[in-house]
Amino acid sequence: MPADATYIKTCPLCEAMCGLKISVEGGRVTKIRPHEDDVWSRGYICPKGTTLGHLHEDPDRLRQPLVRRGDEFVEVSWEEAFAEIERRLQPVIEAHGKQAMTVYFGNPVAHNYSLSRYTGAFIPMTDLPVVYSAGTVDQWPKNVSNALLYGGMWKIPVPDVDRCDHLVVMGANPHASQGSLVACADILGRFDAIRERGGKVIVVDPRRTGTLKHADEWLPIRPGGDAALLMAWANVLFAEGLVDLGHLAGRVTGVEEVEALCRDFTPEAVALRTGLPADDIRRSARELAAAERAAVYGRIGTCTQEFGTLASWLVEVLNVLTGNLDKAGGSMFAKPIAWSLLSLTPPDFAEGYSFHRWKSRVRGAPEVLGQVPISCLAEEIATPGEGQIKALLTVAGNPVLSSPGCAELDAALPELECMISIDNWLNETSRHAHVILPGLSVLEQPHYDEMQWSWAVRSAGKFSEAIFEPETERPAEWEILLTLAALVQGQKAADVDTRALDQLFFAGLVAAITQLPGSRIEGRDPAEIVAATPGHGPSRLLDFQIRTGPWGECYGEDPEGLTLAKLAAEPDGIDLGPMVPYLDEVLATPSGKVELAPDYITSDLPRLREALGKGEEGLVLVSRRHVRSNNSWMHNVPALVTGRDRCTLIIHPDDARARNLEDGATARVSSSAGSLEVPVEVSDEMRPGVVCLPHGWGHDKRGARLSVASRHAGVCNNVLAPGDLVDAPSGNAIVNGIPVEVAPA
Numbered sequence: 001m002p003a004d005a006t007y008i009k010t011c012p013l014c015e016a017m018c019g020l021k022i023s024v025e026g027g028r029v030t031k032i033r034p035h036e037d038d039v040w041s042r043g044y045i046c047p048k049g050t051t052l053g054h055l056h057e058d059p060d061r062l063r064q065p066l067v068r069r070g071d072e073f074v075e076v077s078w079e080e081a082f083a084e085i086e087r088r089l090q091p092v093i094e095a096h097g098k099q100a101m102t103v104y105f106g107n108p109v110a111h112n113y114s115l116s117r118y119t120g121a122f123i124p125m126t127d128l129p130v131v132y133s134a135g136t137v138d139q140w141p142k143n144v145s146n147a148l149l150y151g152g153m154w155k156i157p158v159p160d161v162d163r164c165d166h167l168v169v170m171g172a173n174p175h176a177s178q179g180s181l182v183a184c185a186d187i188l189g190r191f192d193a194i195r196e197r198g199g200k201v202i203v204v205d206p207r208r209t210g211t212l213k214h215a216d217e218w219l220p221i222r223p224g225g226d227a228a229l230l231m232a233w234a235n236v237l238f239a240e241g242l243v244d245l246g247h248l249a250g251r252v253t254g255v256e257e258v259e260a261l262c263r264d265f266t267p268e269a270v271a272l273r274t275g276l277p278a279d280d281i282r283r284s285a286r287e288l289a290a291a292e293r294a295a296v297y298g299r300i301g302t303c304t305q306e307f308g309t310l311a312s313w314l315v316e317v318l319n320v321l322t323g324n325l326d327k328a329g330g331s332m333f334a335k336p337i338a339w340s341l342l343s344l345t346p347p348d349f350a351e352g353y354s355f356h357r358w359k360s361r362v363r364g365a366p367e368v369l370g371q372v373p374i375s376c377l378a379e380e381i382a383t384p385g386e387g388q389i390k391a392l393l394t395v396a397g398n399p400v401l402s403s404p405g406c407a408e409l410d411a412a413l414p415e416l417e418c419m420i421s422i423d424n425w426l427n428e429t430s431r432h433a434h435v436i437l438p439g440l441s442v443l444e445q446p447h448y449d450e451m452q453w454s455w456a457v458r459s460a461g462k463f464s465e466a467i468f469e470p471e472t473e474r475p476a477e478w479e480i481l482l483t484l485a486a487l488v489q490g491q492k493a494a495d496v497d498t499r500a501l502d503q504l505f506f507a508g509l510v511a512a513i514t515q516l517p518g519s520r521i522e523g524r525d526p527a528e529i530v531a532a533t534p535g536h537g538p539s540r541l542l543d544f545q546i547r548t549g550p551w552g553e554c555y556g557e558d559p560e561g562l563t564l565a566k567l568a569a570e571p572d573g574i575d576l577g578p579m580v581p582y583l584d585e586v587l588a589t590p591s592g593k594v595e596l597a598p599d600y601i602t603s604d605l606p607r608l609r610e611a612l613g614k615g616e617e618g619l620v621l622v623s624r625r626h627v628r629s630n631n632s633w634m635h636n637v638p639a640l641v642t643g644r645d646r647c648t649l650i651i652h653p654d655d656a657r658a659r660n661l662e663d664g665a666t667a668r669v670s671s672s673a674g675s676l677e678v679p680v681e682v683s684d685e686m687r688p689g690v691v692c693l694p695h696g697w698g699h700d701k702r703g704a705r706l707s708v709a710s711r712h713a714g715v716c717n718n719v720l721a722p723g724d725l726v727d728a729p730s731g732n733a734i735v736n737g738i739p740v741e742v743a744p745a
Helices: 047-057 080-094 107-111 113-124 140-150 185-198 210-214 226-239 255-261 267-274 278-289 307-323 376-382 404-417 476-486 496-515 526-531 539-545 564-568 605-611 653-658
Strands: 004-009 019-025 028-033 066-069 072-075 100-106 131-133 168-170 202-203 217-219 296-298 389-395 418-422 436-437 458-461 574-578 619-624 649-651 667-671 675-682 691-695 738-743
Touching: 019 047, 028 072, 066 296, 080 100, 080 418, 080 436, 080 476, 080 564, 100 113, 100 376, 107 113, 113 496, 113 539, 131 653, 140 307, 140 738, 168 185, 168 278, 185 202, 185 210, 202 210, 217 278, 226 255, 226 267, 226 278, 226 605, 255 267, 255 307, 267 278, 296 307, 307 564, 376 404, 436 496, 476 496, 496 526, 496 539, 539 564, 649 667, 653 675
Parallel strands: 100 131, 100 389, 168 202, 168 296, 202 217, 389 418, 418 436, 619 691, 649 675
Antiparallel strands: 004 019, 019 028, 066 072, 066 436, 458 574, 619 738, 649 691, 667 675, 667 738
8 A cells, every 4th residue: 555645647548648646545546636847747637637546446447357157257366367268269279270369459558558568569479460459440541641751650740839830730629639649738728829929720620629719710621621621722832832841852752743633622623522612721721831830730530531541641741841841830750758669660561661461351451551440350250251250359448339330349249259358347348258357557557658759749758656556466467468479379378477478578679679770779789788678567668768769878878868767766757858850860761751742642632533522411420529538438437427418419500400409309310320319419619511429438238337437328429430431541430521310319
């Protein structure tokens, strides 16, 4: 039990990474408040951060493994749980091969101290032919475009909001989500500062979100029109001689190709598809070009739509054409204290990125960056034949609620011969598992974000220790993953030595980095580096990442440089300054330049051109989230679900009147995939012709053990999302702009 005291902790729930002061008395969290001296968040906090104590103490949170016995779950020891997995899993692999098993990684993996680092061990150790992730419902278009433009699927530039004077925000609502693929605490405060120093913030969104209170202009675009708008902006820049590469001149290929490709996309040509007046489109393009320091930022709404890859690509194109890429106040690359394992190029793409190397068995969906759409998983389980999925591991994910075509997946999961879930709750997905292995609570483990600092608006870092010890002796998540990897390889559960496996993984990683051109330890003796890095698990990895990072001591080369011990000795964190020009270090394309017009992406433009003539036809559905919500997994916290019902269908007054709907009434919403009934919220915050339903709800599944969430069940909007509706180049799900019919229930 920890001493009664106040502890410093970084919130692990999102990219904001806010600093918290957590008061503990009698072994319980009594208060959580913002940490004013945190060098990163400076006293900012959102409502979710105040509830980490509730998450830790939630009586529904699993503390022991569960094993299915008939229709019931029973608590067992860790030895019994791993023995049960061995009993179920290994016969499947022996009979059908590894192609009969797959894994699904959920979004919380990215924020977990162990899981974020040790998926990099699990995947190569198991050598499973196919993996699935929430990435194909979230940001795969951005990964595709950045892989081709910059040579790395996780090389993601972010707006330098602290020095920007003209910011365009597309398909993002920081009011609810803080930054998304942008690490920045109190990002709306940064928006206010842009305006206070005479700048301008423009929000492009079919809904007038809370972010608009911190912006100057709203462009209420039609869902799916973002790529057309961006093409029109590029058209204006070229047509009016406003393209200015500035310092990027000579460092970019494909500018002439882009000029030719956008020639037909005039503001007048895209006005119908975007729903925006041509004059507004032309004016906003001129303002972008005229700004001294500008950035275009596009996020989930630009990814989860019909033209997600084109929109994600064009965000980068506009930043290049205005000379704002890699420029202070523009769109810049982070320079993190500790590099991320994701920054390493996968061996498959060592010679450059390629796509469609294989197709899924049932649908024939082409592979993109090693994955196919998550909606393929249900049919791969349900369809007999060679390669049928018979064993599944889900890691910190709830795809029964979070994936399109979720009803099909919910029906397919009971057919599995072996299903294992690493999850802290018995939720809508894990209720189908044969074995559930709980992880640690967020307060039972240290924290340093593995990925998020890779797109942070400053070069900073902070490490926080665990506050509580687990209630019983148990493995951490990294040890669970290594044990499961060994079981996949046929080892006996009783014989697995996770420390030995960890040593092999770490030694192999070090050896690879010493052979990596440009690495700070290139050519060094791997054995020397391994011996000089004490400990084990994610903390040893983090120490290695810091030591070999830009400010690290690099094993004696810079004795004044950083180590994990030095960082941990600074509980308020370390801030090494704003982003700096970093393009030359980041670029890894075959040409060594920004490749602005990759054929793989531009070949999709005829599809966009064909869509320009399509006007408004009926209603379309978009998604949303709330500042008190985090996808599907925080609805079991009482403090976050109090007050008015948030799972409502927002509809414009004109659309409501046309359908005889009143505020508070119940509507039936139907798509080609399914239908549901939901309370109506009439509001002019919606663009006419567009309705909005939040994601992450639908906690009414029998067998789940979420006592609070079940009382606020709501409906699952993915019931309305057809599983086969995807953005063609990336395979990313289309969950915004879905045609629906709405009528009184």
